[in-house]
Amino acid sequence: MKVGYLGPAATFTHLAVSSCFQNGAEHVAYRTIPECIDAAVAGEVDFAFVPLENALEGSVNLTIDYLIHEQPLPIVGEMTLPIHQHLLVHPSRESAWKELDKIYSHSHAIAQCHKFLHRHFPSVPYEYANSTGAAAEFVSDHPELNIGVIANEMAASTYELKIVKRDIQDYRDNHTRFVILSPDENISFEVNSKLxxxxxxxxxxxxxxxxxxxxxxxxxxxxxxxxxxxxxxxxxxxxxxxxxxxxxxxxxxxxxxxxxxxxxxxxxxxxxxxxxxxxxxxxx
Amino acid sequence: MKVGYLGPAATFTHLAVSSCFQNGAEHVAYRTIPECIDAAVAGEVDFAFVPLENALEGSVNLTIDYLIHEQPLPIVGEMTLPIHQHLLVHPSRESAWKELDKIYSHSHAIAQCHKFLHRHFPSVPYEYANSTGAAAEFVSDHPELNIGVIANEMAASTYELKIVKRDIQDYRDNHTRFVILSPDENISFEVNSKLxxxxxxxxxxxxxxxxxxxxxxxxxxxxxxxxxxxxxxxxxxxxxxxxxxxxxxxxxxxxxxxxxxxxxxxxxxxxxxxxxxxxxxxxx
The missing domain is CATH 3.30.70.260 (ACT domain)
Structure with a gap:
C-alpha cells in the first residue's frame, strides 16, 4: 500500500501519515499538494494524504480548491493531529539563535506563531516555504546562513537541527485535520489500533x-x-x-x-x- | 489627510488607494498588514487601507484575524478593484523570460495564476513575498537574477520592469475588496467623484x-x-x-x-x- 503525502520527510503531514497507518505502508513524498493529489489520480499511489484545516489558521485553501475545481477525489478518511511548533536552528548556530537574520517556514506555521515572532523577533524578516519539512531541509543544508525554522520535533531529528524554543504557537489548542483521498471510494485500509x-x-x-x-x-x-x-x-x-x-x-x-x-x-x-x-x- | 496602506509603492492596495481618494491625501506605505493597522490605531495615519477579500483566493485571513483578535478598528469604507495580474521581468532579461529560474510574488497573486504557472512554468519554483510591490522592487534591484514577478501595471512603471505576459490570472472575473479602517467611526472623507x-x-x-x-x-x-x-x-x-x-x-x-x-x-x-x-x- 502506497501513501502519497505533502513532503519532504518530517512535515506535519508525514507525522500524521506515520501516526495513522499501520506498519507496512510505503510513504511517498510530494513537493506540493496538487502534485500529491495528481499522483493518487494517476494511480502512482493508493492514497493522497494532505492537510485540510488548522485550528488557528483555518482551511488550507489550496486543498479545498483543488478538490472542488480540479481533481474531485473522494475523501475516504480523516486524521486530526495536535500541532506543536518549535523554533529550530542549525547546530552550529545554537549559541547565536537570538540574533537570527531570517525565519523560514510554511506560511501557516509562521501565522500560528505570529505573536511569538512579533514579541521576540520584531524586525526579523520571514520567508515562506512549501512546507515546514522543506524549510527544515534548507536550513540543514545551509549552515553558512543564520536562519531559524519553525517546524516539528520529527524535523529536528530528521534534519539534525537543534530545538532552541519549544511550543511557540500563539494558542495552546492547536490541531490540524488531514484528509485521506483515494480514487476508489470503497477502498479499505487498516489504521493504527490506538486511534x-x-x-x-x-x-x-x-x-x-x-x-x-x-x-x-x-x-x-x-x-x-x-x-x-x-x-x-x-x-x-x-x-x-x-x-x-x-x-x-x-x-x-x-x-x-x-x-x-x-x-x-x-x-x-x-x-x-x-x-x-x-x-x-x-x-x- | 494621511492614508496608510500595504506597501511598498505600486501594490494593488496602492492602486486602490489612488483610485479611491481625491487628490491631496498623503499615502504612507507599510510593510505588513498588522503594521498598517497599528499605525492607524497609534494615530500616525488617519486611515488604514488593507485588502480583505479576493474573488479567486478568498479572504485575506491576516486582515480578518488581526481586526477580530488584535486591533478592533471600525470599517469606515470599502473599495472594490478589478485585478489584472501580469508577468514582469527586469528589462535586461526580456528576451530570456521563458527560461526563468524562479517566480516571485505575494501568495495570493501566485495562487490566482496557478493554472498559468502550471502550464507554462511547470518546474519553476516560486517564492512568496509580503506584497506584489515588494516582489517587483526586489526584481528591479537584482538584474543579476533571472526572476519573474507577478504584479500589476503600476509596478511595471514604478520599478521599470517589462510586462512579458498580460492578464495571466486563471479566471477573468478577478476583483479584490479593500477595507478602509479608522479609529474614528464617524470620520468623513471625500472620494473620487467617479466612484x-x-x-x-x-x-x-x-x-x-x-x-x-x-x-x-x-x-x-x-x-x-x-x-x-x-x-x-x-x-x-x-x-x-x-x-x-x-x-x-x-x-x-x-x-x-x-x-x-x-x-x-x-x-x-x-x-x-x-x-x-x-x-x-x-x-x-
Missing amino acids: SSRPKTTLMVMLPDDQSGALHRVLSAFSWRNLNLSKIESRPTKTGLGHYFFIIDIEKAFDEVLIPGAMQELEALGCKVKLLGAYQSYQL | SSRPKTTLMVMLPDDQSGALHRVLSAFSWRNLNLSKIESRPTKTGLGHYFFIIDIEKAFDEVLIPGAMQELEALGCKVKLLGAYQSYQL
Missing part, C-alpha cells in the same frame, strides 16, 4: 444565484432533520466577488434516508449538491 | 458553544426581516478545532430598527455579536 474514530459526511453545496435567504433554507433542510453540522465553510466559486460555495460537515454516517433526503431537497431548491465523502474521522 | 457607492453593514457573530442548529437560528433572524446577506464567512476562533465565528455582510445601511433588532435577538440566543462597520462600498 479512536467517529463517522462523518462532507457535502459541497452551491447556492442558486441571487436568491436572498438561500443559505438559510439550506440550513433548514439539515436543522429539521436534526443533522448536526460541525462545520460550514464558504469559499469563492472563482466566478466573481460575492459568489460562494459551502463545504458542510455532518457529524453522522451517510444513511439511506436523512442525508439523501436533505440532498434531494437542496437540489429541488436549485442548489448544486455533491457528496465529497462519507468516512471515519480518526484521532489519537 | 459609485452603496451602503453596507458588517457584523461579527460568535455562536454559543455546542448548540446544534445555532447557525440556522442566526440566519433566521436575518431572513424573517428580509435582510439580504451578501456574504457569510467562517473563521476559527483559535480556541480549538470546530469553533468558529462568522463575518456577515448585510446589503443595507445600518438602521434604527431591523439590524439592531436582529442583533439583540442573537444576543438573547447566547451569541456574541459585534458591529464591525456601517459604511459605503465604492467601485469604479
Whole structure:
C-alpha cells in the first residue's frame, strides 16, 4: 500500500501519515499538494494524504480548491493531529539563535506563531516555504546562513537541527485535520489500533444565484432533520466577488434516508449538491 | 489627510488607494498588514487601507484575524478593484523570460495564476513575498537574477520592469475588496467623484458553544426581516478545532430598527455579536 503525502520527510503531514497507518505502508513524498493529489489520480499511489484545516489558521485553501475545481477525489478518511511548533536552528548556530537574520517556514506555521515572532523577533524578516519539512531541509543544508525554522520535533531529528524554543504557537489548542483521498471510494485500509474514530459526511453545496435567504433554507433542510453540522465553510466559486460555495460537515454516517433526503431537497431548491465523502474521522 | 496602506509603492492596495481618494491625501506605505493597522490605531495615519477579500483566493485571513483578535478598528469604507495580474521581468532579461529560474510574488497573486504557472512554468519554483510591490522592487534591484514577478501595471512603471505576459490570472472575473479602517467611526472623507457607492453593514457573530442548529437560528433572524446577506464567512476562533465565528455582510445601511433588532435577538440566543462597520462600498 502506497501513501502519497505533502513532503519532504518530517512535515506535519508525514507525522500524521506515520501516526495513522499501520506498519507496512510505503510513504511517498510530494513537493506540493496538487502534485500529491495528481499522483493518487494517476494511480502512482493508493492514497493522497494532505492537510485540510488548522485550528488557528483555518482551511488550507489550496486543498479545498483543488478538490472542488480540479481533481474531485473522494475523501475516504480523516486524521486530526495536535500541532506543536518549535523554533529550530542549525547546530552550529545554537549559541547565536537570538540574533537570527531570517525565519523560514510554511506560511501557516509562521501565522500560528505570529505573536511569538512579533514579541521576540520584531524586525526579523520571514520567508515562506512549501512546507515546514522543506524549510527544515534548507536550513540543514545551509549552515553558512543564520536562519531559524519553525517546524516539528520529527524535523529536528530528521534534519539534525537543534530545538532552541519549544511550543511557540500563539494558542495552546492547536490541531490540524488531514484528509485521506483515494480514487476508489470503497477502498479499505487498516489504521493504527490506538486511534479512536467517529463517522462523518462532507457535502459541497452551491447556492442558486441571487436568491436572498438561500443559505438559510439550506440550513433548514439539515436543522429539521436534526443533522448536526460541525462545520460550514464558504469559499469563492472563482466566478466573481460575492459568489460562494459551502463545504458542510455532518457529524453522522451517510444513511439511506436523512442525508439523501436533505440532498434531494437542496437540489429541488436549485442548489448544486455533491457528496465529497462519507468516512471515519480518526484521532489519537 | 494621511492614508496608510500595504506597501511598498505600486501594490494593488496602492492602486486602490489612488483610485479611491481625491487628490491631496498623503499615502504612507507599510510593510505588513498588522503594521498598517497599528499605525492607524497609534494615530500616525488617519486611515488604514488593507485588502480583505479576493474573488479567486478568498479572504485575506491576516486582515480578518488581526481586526477580530488584535486591533478592533471600525470599517469606515470599502473599495472594490478589478485585478489584472501580469508577468514582469527586469528589462535586461526580456528576451530570456521563458527560461526563468524562479517566480516571485505575494501568495495570493501566485495562487490566482496557478493554472498559468502550471502550464507554462511547470518546474519553476516560486517564492512568496509580503506584497506584489515588494516582489517587483526586489526584481528591479537584482538584474543579476533571472526572476519573474507577478504584479500589476503600476509596478511595471514604478520599478521599470517589462510586462512579458498580460492578464495571466486563471479566471477573468478577478476583483479584490479593500477595507478602509479608522479609529474614528464617524470620520468623513471625500472620494473620487467617479466612484459609485452603496451602503453596507458588517457584523461579527460568535455562536454559543455546542448548540446544534445555532447557525440556522442566526440566519433566521436575518431572513424573517428580509435582510439580504451578501456574504457569510467562517473563521476559527483559535480556541480549538470546530469553533468558529462568522463575518456577515448585510446589503443595507445600518438602521434604527431591523439590524439592531436582529442583533439583540442573537444576543438573547447566547451569541456574541459585534458591529464591525456601517459604511459605503465604492467601485469604479
